Amino acid sequence: MIKTSKIYVAGHNGMVGSAIVRKLRSVGYDNILVRTSAELDLRNQAAVDAFFAEEKPEFVFLAAAKVGGIMANNTFRAEFLYDNLMIESNIIHASYQNGVDKLLFLGSSCIYPKLAPQPLKEEYLLTGPLEPTNEPYAIAKIAGIKLCEAYRDQYGCNFISAMPTNLYGPGDNYDLEKSHVIPALLQKIHNAKINGDKTVEIWGSGNPRREFLHVDDLADACFYLMHNYEERPFVNIGTGKDISIRELAELIAKIVGYQGEFVFNTEKPDGTPRKLLDVSILTCKQWSPAISLEEGLRCVYEEKFLVSA
Numbered sequence: 236m237i238k239t240s241k242i243y244v245a246g247h248n249g250m251v252g253s254a255i256v257r258k259l260r261s262v263g264y265d266n267i268l269v270r271t272s273a274e275l276d277l278r279n280q281a282a283v284d285a286f287f288a289e290e291k292p293e294f295v296f297l298a299a300a301k302v303g304g305i306m307a308n309n310t311f312r313a314e315f316l317y318d319n320l321m322i323e324s325n326i327i328h329a330s331y332q333n334g335v336d337k338l339l340f341l342g343s344s345c346i347y348p349k350l351a352p353q354p355l356k357e358e359y360l361l362t363g364p365l366e367p368t369n370e371p372y373a374i375a376k377i378a379g380i381k382l383c384e385a386y387r388d389q390y391g392c393n394f395i396s397a398m399p400t401n402l403y404g405p406g407d408n409y410d411l412e413k414s415h416v417i418p419a420l421l422q423k424i425h426n427a428k429i430n431g432d433k434t435v436e437i438w439g440s441g442n443p444r445r446e447f448l449h450v451d452d453l454a455d456a457c458f459y460l461m462h463n464y465e466e467r468p469f470v471n472i473g474t475g476k477d478i479s480i481r482e483l484a485e486l487i488a489k490i491v492g493y494q495g496e497f498v499f500n501t502e503k504p505d506g507t508p509r510k511l512l513d514v515s516i517l518t519c520k521q522w523s524p525a526i527s528l529e530e531g532l533r534c535v536y537e538e539k540f541l542v543s544a
C-alpha cells in the first residue's frame with residue numbers, strides 16, 4: 236500500500252472506520268474511497284458488486300458492521316447475524332472478483348469461547364461454546380475469518396483478519412440501551428454528577444473483566460498490519476491488560492469528579508466473565524498501543540462532555 240493507492244474504507248462513518256480514515260490521512264494517504272450507508276447498502280450484493288466493478292479499489296479495510304453493547308447484541312439477534320454476514324460476504328466476494336490486492340477484515344474478541352483459558356490465544360477459536368448474549372454477532376465474525384481463510388486457500392487472495400478487544404474513542408454510540416459499557420458509564424456518571432444523584436446503576440455484578448483499547452491505537456495497528464502482515468492466521472489486537480467493570484466505574488468517577496455510590500443491577504447480564512487477549516503476535520513485531528486507558532478516557536470525556544458542552 237502506497238500513498239497513491241486507491242483504498243476503500245468500508246464503514247467510514249463508524250467509530251472504527253473513521254479512526255482508520257484519520258490515520259490514513261494523517262500519514263498522507265489521500266486516495267480514500269468511502270460511501271455512506273444511504274449511498275451504498277452493503278447488505279445488497281448487486282449494489283456492492285456494481286460499486287467494486289466501477290471503482291476497482293486496490294486495498295480494503297472492512298470496518299463496516301452492525302455493532303453494539305451487550306443488550307443490543309442480545310436484543311437484535313437476527314440483525315446482528317444477518318447484517319454482518321451479508322456485509323462481509325458481499326465485500327469479501329467482490330474484493331476477490333475485482334482483484335483487490337489486500338483486504339483487512341475486522342472481527343471481535345467475542346469470537347472466543349465463553350470460558351476459554353486466559354489470555355485468549357488465536358488458536359482457542361472454535362474450542363468451546365460461545366457467550367449466549369452475543370452468539371449471533373460472534374458467529375458472523377467467525378464466518379468472516381473463515382471467508383478470508385477460504386478465499387486465500389482456494390483463490391490465493393491476500394485477505395487477512397484482525398480481532399480487536401473492546402474499543403472506545405471518538406464517534407462512539409451513547410444511546411444507553413445500545414451502547415458499550417464505556418460510553419454508557421461516561422454518560423451515566425456525568426449525568427449523576429450534574430444532577431446531584433447519590434447513586435448510579437451499573438449493569439451486572441461489576442465482576443466481569445474487560446480489556447479496552449482506544450480506537451486510534453486500533454487504527455494504528457490496522458495500518459501496521461496492512462503493511463507488515465501477510466499471513467493466514469488472524470491476529471489479536473489489544474493492550475494485554477484488563478480491569479473489572481467495578482474498577483472501570485471507579486476510574487470514570489475519578490475522571491468525571493463524581494463521589495456518589497454504585498448500585499449493581501444483577502437483573503442485567505454480565506456476559507463473558509473475562510476476555511483478555513494474548514497479544515504476542517503484535518508484541519513480537521514490536522507494535523504496542525500508545526494511549527493508556529486513563530489518558531484515553533480523559534480525552535474522550537473532555538471532548539464529548541466538556542468541550543462540546
Ligand code: GFB
Nearest residue numbers: 304305308345369414415416419437438439443504505506
Ligand atoms: O461493553 P459491553 O456492553 O459489552 O458490556 P461486552 C461490558 C460489561 O459491562 C458487561 C457491563 O458485563 C455489562 O453488563 N455494564 C455495566 C454495562 N453497566 C453497563 C451499561 O450501562 N451499559 C453496558 N453496555 N454495559 C459486547 C458484545 O460484549 O462487546 C459484542 O456483546 C462485542 O459482541 C463487544 O464483542 C465488543 O464486552 O459484554
